[in-house]
Amino acid sequence: MKAWVWCFILGVVGATSAATSQAANLLSDWQPSSVVGPAKCQKCHKPQYRVWEDSPHNIGFLDEEFDSEEIAEKMGVSDPESSSALCSQCHFTRGAKLHGELATVSCESCHNPAKNWLETHGTYRDAAGKKVNKKEQEAPVQRQKRLAAADRAGMVRPGHAYRLAKNCLSCHLVPNQKLINQGGHPSKLAFELLSWSQGKQIRHNFSLGSHNPPVPKSRQRLLYVMGQMVQYELLLKMTQSATGKYAQVQKEKLQQTRNRLKQIQAKLGDPLVAKVLSATNAGQAAQAAKTFASKYSQGISSSTVDSLLPAANTYKN
Ligand code: HEC
Ligand code: HEC
Ligand code: HEC
Numbered sequence: 001m002k003a004w005v006w007c008f009i010l011g012v013v014g015a016t017s018a019a020t021s022q023a024a025n026l027l028s029d030w031q032p033s034s035v036v037g038p039a040k041c042q043k044c045h046k047p048q049y050r051v052w053e054d055s056p057h058n059i060g061f062l063d064e065e066f067d068s069e070e071i072a073e074k075m076g077v078s079d080p081e082s083s084s085a086l087c088s089q090c091h092f093t094r095g096a097k098l099h100g101e102l103a104t105v106s107c108e109s110c111h112n113p114a115k116n117w118l119e120t121h122g123t124y125r126d127a128a129g130k131k132v133n134k135k136e137q138e139a140p141v142q143r144q145k146r147l148a149a150a151d152r153a154g155m156v157r158p159g160h161a162y163r164l165a166k167n168c169l170s171c172h173l174v175p176n177q178k179l180i181n182q183g184g185h186p187s188k189l190a191f192e193l194l195s196w197s198q199g200k201q202i203r204h205n206f207s208l209g210s211h212n213p214p215v216p217k218s219r220q221r222l223l224y225v226m227g228q229m230v231q232y233e234l235l236l237k238m239t240q241s242a243t244g245k246y247a248q249v250q251k252e253k254l255q256q257t258r259n260r261l262k263q264i265q266a267k268l269g270d271p272l273v274a275k276v277l278s279a280t281n282a283g284q285a286a287q288a289a290k291t292f293a294s295k296y297s298q299g300i301s302s303s304t305v306d307s308l309l310p311a312a313n314t315y316k317n
């Protein structure tokens with residue numbers, strides 16, 4: 001992996017969003033009316049689309065192996081497949097009017113609704129600002145502008161490790177008390193950003209090579225640490241005034257995450273990890289995690305945390 005290719009992919013790190021207070025929806029910058037759907041992305045991102053098509057996110061509720069009726073009944077949800085039902089927040093493309101491909105977790109569930117950045121983010125321009133077709137013809141200054149504009153329009157890209165992690169975890173931590181306490185919804189302990197994003201099920205790094213390689217080691221370290229930091233932030237918020245089974249499950253996750261962060265800190269010795277660990281509320285942890293993401297936007301070059309990283313054979317393949 002050449003360093004310049006990597007710099008190119010990471011690009012500009014944009015502004016991050018403020019925290020929300022609503023437990024069931026930890027994302028504040030989500031605009032359901034701006035969802036365009038994966039068919040639009042397919043036009044220019046065929047290989048990425050193929051990976052997604054075969055991924056566990058492209059299941060939705062219509063799949064036979066998905067037994068959702070019991071949970072829905074306990075929650076008093078009559079039609080779990082309706083876009084207004086609670087279930088659609090995490091099992092579908094959040095809040096979008098549901099039909100076909102949007103009744104799944106789709107591209108925009110992770111990259112954010114695209115209406116306002118769809119055009120901008122994929123248009124190359126030369127130094128004079130004229131549209132050009134090839135990446136090689138794009139002027140570096142235009143590239144900066146293109147990514148900055150996409151960032152302003154809310155796009156979540158590889159360069160935004162913090163926001164990517166937050167999108168995954170806002171579903172995977174199942175931040176909804178009633179759903180767990182009353183609905184009996186599963187809430188597993190297992191989510192971990194590196195091994196869950198870089199296995200064959202999810203990984204789509206075609207701009208790093210047509211064979212879709214895993215991200216470089218320095219990036220793997222960042223994904224691992226970022227995943228723990230953001231998980232800690234969200235759990236600090238979620239465990240406030242939590243009760244019942246939910247409280248038990250989420251506090252267990254919080255403790256587990258805290259232990260992992262301590263291990264990370266023992267190896268990395270970074271003041272920002274210390275800040276996350278000493279945070280007394282989610283806002284403080286978020287601030288340190290965002291600063292960490294900017295500091296290591298090119299990845300973590302030191303190999304000290306390598307013994308903590310999940311082994312490649314434990315990735316979700
Ligand atoms: C008209 C073509 C086109 C469409 C449609 C399109 N993209 Fe892109 N996309 C591009 C191009 C071109 C790039 C830049 C690739 C490069 O130069 O590395 C890109 C880059 C990206 C990146 C990486 C950005 C980065 O920081 O490197 C992501 C993520 C992405 N697109 C997601 C999407 C999603 C999600 C959709 C659908 C909602 C979509 N794209 C639709 C053309 C398109
Ligand atoms: C806050 C996010 C969220 C909401 C809301 C949500 N789910 Fe889930 N659900 C998940 C996640 C994430 C998983 C996968 C858990 C895992 O594998 O770690 C899941 C898994 C499940 C499973 C188990 C599927 C399997 O393959 O084992 C069922 C059944 C289910 N959900 C039903 C529902 C129903 C019905 C609703 C609405 C009443 C609902 N969920 C609302 C996030 C959510
Ligand atoms: C909109 C909510 C949502 C977002 C965002 C999301 N997921 Fe998921 N994910 C789910 C649900 C729901 C399932 C369970 C699918 C099922 O069983 O029907 C799932 C399943 C998975 C699985 C398969 C789990 C298994 O046991 O095999 C992996 C891996 C995964 N997600 C990784 C990720 C990663 C990595 C991210 C972020 C880059 C992410 N997810 C973002 C909702 C989401």
Ligand code: HEC
Nearest residue numbers: 038041045048049052106107110158164204205206207208
């Ligand atoms: C489960 C969440 C998730 C879904 C769904 C998802 N992506 Fe991504 N995508 C990611 C993550 C995470 C990365 C960055 C990995 C990294 O560099 O750390 C990424 C990176 C990318 C990139 C840049 C990297 C590259 O080499 O191409 C493009 C382009 C992209 N996604 C397009 C898409 C398109 C198009 C879809 C739908 C067909 C899609 N993504 C669906 C999470 C997701």
